[in-house]
Amino acid sequence: MAKVLVLGHSDQLSKELRAQRAITVQVAALEPMTSEYVLVVHNRIPVWIAKIDKFVIQTGAFPKNANIQLEAVVCLDENWPETASHIDLDRIETGKVLDFQVSPLFGMGKALNSIDERIGGVLSVDEAATRLAWTYGVEKNQVKISIELK
Known part of the structure; x- marks a missing residue:
């Protein structure tokens, strides 16, 4: 099981993810920085899964921006019925850190950087x-x- 930060999909987030292999999010606490992976969902349907390389955060009080730099990035949107069978979609809640098995997801989509x-x-x-x-x-x-x- 791995710690996975769940984020809601937006066009801007997808463009950042594809072009920069990084995304910027606003965090209100330290908990998201314990995540090993990011799962981007649209209406609880998995769109992207990515392994986190590192977090770069601003100094100061929360809430603050965090830049999440990514390693392996996989697009899941074309295989969502298969990916949905490996994730309890009822547990998916954006902005939360969840524990679940991510390794099967990396074989189900199209990798951006391989x-x-x-x-x-x-x-x-x-x-x-x-x-x-x-x-x-x-x-x-x-x-x-x-x-x-x-």
Whole structure:
């Protein structure tokens, strides 16, 4: 079992997560800083799971901002029926730290910061455009790829 900080999904949070592998949240106590993972949910449905690398917090009294820097980040939204079967959705409450088993979740989604070894290093232009759009939080049709052969 691991300590998991549950956060509500927003477009801004997803853009930060994809582009920076970090998110900024306001905390009212030290308890969230005991978390090992962050689970981002939308209406209690898991959207992202990420392993926390470190917290960077402002000095001073609570509430205050905390920047959470992340290691492994996995998008779960396309596999939510499968992920929901591993989490008691009734326990999910945003802003709380919960204990549950997270390791199965990392195999259920698409990792943002890992190389898919099944493709043997070959990457199609279409897949590259999809990954770049996902990484930078833009639509796929906003990605332009050019290759110059010398």
